[in-house]
Amino acid sequence: xxxxxxxxxxxxxxxxxxxxxxxxxxxxxxxxxxxxxxxxxxxxxxxxxxxxxxxxxxxxxxxxxxxxxxxxxxxxxxxxxxxxxxxxxxxxxxxxxxxxxxxxxxxxxxxxxxxxxxxxxxxxxxxxxxxxxxxxxxxxxxxxxxxxxxxxxxxxxxxxxxxxxxxxxxxxxxxxxxxxxxxxxxxxxxxxxxxxxxxxxxxxxxxxxxxxxxxxxxxxxxxxxxxxxxxxxxxxxxxxxxxxxxxxxxxxxxxxxxxxxxxxxxxxxxxxxxxxxxxxxxxxxxxxxxxxxxxxxxxxxxxxxxxxxxxxxxxxxxxxxxxxxxxxxxxxxxxxxxxxxxxxxxxxxxx
Numbered sequence: 001x002x003x004x005x006x007x008x009x010x011x012x013x014x015x016x017x018x019x020x021x022x023x024x025x026x027x028x029x030x031x032x033x034x035x036x037x038x039x040x041x042x043x044x045x046x047x048x049x050x051x052x053x054x055x056x057x058x059x060x061x062x063x064x065x066x067x068x069x070x071x072x073x074x075x076x077x078x079x080x081x082x083x084x085x086x087x088x089x090x091x092x093x094x095x096x097x098x099x100x101x102x103x104x105x106x107x108x109x110x111x112x113x114x115x116x117x118x119x120x121x122x123x124x125x126x127x128x129x130x131x132x133x134x135x136x137x138x139x140x141x142x143x144x145x146x147x148x149x150x151x152x153x154x155x156x157x158x159x160x161x162x163x164x165x166x167x168x169x170x171x172x173x174x175x176x177x178x179x180x181x182x183x184x185x186x187x188x189x190x191x192x193x194x195x196x197x198x199x200x201x202x203x204x205x206x207x208x209x210x211x212x213x214x215x216x217x218x219x220x221x222x223x224x225x226x227x228x229x230x231x232x233x234x235x236x237x238x239x240x241x242x243x244x245x246x247x248x249x250x251x252x253x254x255x256x257x258x259x260x261x262x263x264x265x266x267x268x269x270x271x272x273x274x275x276x277x278x279x280x281x282x283x284x285x286x287x288x289x290x291x292x293x294x295x296x297x298x299x300x301x302x303x304x305x306x307x308x309x310x311x312x313x314x315x316x317x318x319x320x321x322x323x324x325x326x327x328x329x330x331x332x333x334x335x336x337x338x339x340x341x342x343x344x345x346x347x348x349x350x351x
Contacts, residue, residue, distance in 0.1 A: 001037035004099050007071040008128045012101070012135045014044040014053070015073045019138075019187040021047045021218050024273040026074055026139040028053040032061040032095075033069040040064035048273075052077065054086040058093050066094035073132045075104040075125070076112035087112035090121070097122040101132030106143055138188075138276035141296060147266040148277040150294055152286050153184060155301040156313040162283065163311040167200070176337030177301045179210035184299065188220050189274040192265075193237075194285035195226035204236045205280065215241055221274065223247055225285055227259045262292050283315040290326055291318030295346060298328060302340045 014029030022028075022045050030053035034040040041064070043056025051059075054076055058065055070076075076086035076098065090098060098121055104110040113123050133140060138149035155172045156162050163169035171178065185191060185207045193205060209216040219242035224231050227249045231237065237244050247265050255261040269277065279289055289295050300313075319325055328344035335341075 002031075002033060002039055004069070004071060004124075004127060007031040007033055007039070007069075008073070008099065008101060009131070010039075010042065011053075011071050011073050012128070012132050014042060015132075015135055018045050018047070020189070020220070020276075023048060023139070023189045023275040027136050028072065028074045030054045030057040030070060030072040032057045032065055033071065034061070034064040035067040035096075037069075040068060052086050055089055058089060061093075067096050069097040069099060070095050071099045071127075073101045073136065075100050075102065075110060076116070077104065077109040078111035078115050079108050085112070085115075087115045090116065091119050095121065097124070099123075099127050100125045101127055101129050102136065102140070105140065142270065142275040147263075147270050147294075148190070148274050149296050150266070150277045150279055150289060151184075151188070151297040151299055152279045152289065152295045153181065153299045153301075154281075154286065154313045155181075155303070157303050157305040157307050159306050159308065160312050160314075161307040161310045162313040164307050165309040167311070169201070169311075172305070173301045173303045173339045174337045175210070177303075177339040177341065180336050180341060181301070182207050182210060182216065185220060185278060186217055188276040188278040190221040190223050190269055190277045192223040192225060192277055192279045192285075193281045195224055195230050196284060197281035198224055198226075198231055198235050198237060200282070202236050203281075204239070204241060206241045219243075220278070221245060221269075221272075223265070223269070223277075225260050225262070225265060227254070259288070262288055262294055266294060283311065283313055286313075287315045287317040290314070291316070298342075298344045298346070300342050300344075301336070302342065304338060304340075 011029035011031045015027040018027040025048045028045045032041040041057040041060030043053045045053045078085050078087050098116050117123050141149040191205045205222045207216050222237050222242050222244040224246045226246050229248045231246050249260050253261045253264045327347040329347045330344045332343040
């Protein structure tokens with residue numbers, strides 16, 4: 001017999017399989033237990049417009065769903081969009097109990113728990129809520145704030161340098177860390193870089209297979225923040241590997257400094273269905289996002305090297321004194337080959 005907590009953890013793991021392919025929808029996982037408490041079906045939302053997690057799990061369970069328990073990471077939807085309401089599908093399958101981790105914060109889709117209760121289904125909410133929220137943090141943050149969830153990714157030496165004095169930077173980190181970056185890219189909807197990085201490094205900004213360098217899976221939108229439109233026509237970000245948006249001040253609007261309004265960039269991306277953004281370069285753009293309070297998470301790859309000179313990973317984040325330092329809270333520190341990867345969230349100084 002499978003416990004509800006065990007089933008929810010499985011559902012959270014299933015939901016993670018949809019990272020990078022479901023926007024503007026959330027990632028959702030569902031495990032169906034039959035009346036005897038054994039797993040009868042499971043599923044996850046794989047792509048926007050595709051069947052929802054509950055529908056996939058119900059199809060696997062068949063008649064075993066009747067009298068059983070649906071364990072789902074997000075409140076079953078209560079509306080008809082590109083697919084029908086999952087609350088209704090659960091009712092029609094004869095599910096007796098629904099266990100939910102997180103309530104749906106969107107007015108259009110919320111209300112599934114109420115519909116199920118009104119029909120006599122036993123509904124329990126808040127089971128492993130914190131774990132489920134962590135797994136769906138980008139979408140939840142985005143819909144609550146009306147802008148994409150932003151992760152700043154950088155690679156640096158132990159003394160914080162992203163390039164040597166002669167501007168060489170290939171490679172700061174070893175192959176395992178670079179492969180991990182491609183995995184990270186595959187979980188987001190857009191990769192953002194500044195025109196300075198394009199001019200200096202001519203990156204492709206795609207998700208690639210570490211084994212052979214070939215393109216791998218769905219490609220995020222490439223966004224180049226380029227105030228005055230300096231991105232060369234021959235730059236690799238203009239190839240056909242992925243879609244690209246050059247965000248200029250003329251098109252998006254300018255901030256007080258005359259550069260692209262970064263808040264406006266995120267607003268436009270949200271309108272395009274982007275819910276998770278990976279901010280990759282360079283140090284000036286990262287400083288601008290941090291100074292504007294637009295970074296939600298930091299993923300840093302730190303190499304066991306010292307340079308003592310050269311370009312730093314971050315410039316001008318709006319900090320002029322130690323009391324203004326942007327404080328982080330580590331959520332993970334992992335060794336990746338010879339390098340370290342740390343993940344941290346920005347600490348709310350108002351708490």
